[in-house]
Amino acid sequence: MKIQIDEKLDRLTKQAMKITGYRTERGVIHAGLRLLMKHKIAISIKKHKRKIGAKTDRAMTEMVQENDRLGLYDEGYRIR
Secondary structure: OHHHHHHHHHHHHHHHHHHHOOOOOOOHHHHHHHHHHHOOOOOOHHHHHHHHHHHHHHHHHHHHHHHHHHOOOOHHHOOO
């Protein structure tokens, strides 16, 4: 059971990092926006911010809920 939980946390962490293109859980939305600007994607930053924010929030919320359930707490997972 412990191994499955670890795998799920790893998967959620990887998803969140992949979405934002950042190697840490902190500052993920800003990092995602920076990544988009770096690739010169010519779509409104406001739209991207909402899109990245929504995906990141969802991934982070799942991570936070999982950590709370396990009794773990890491400041890096909290983005609000």
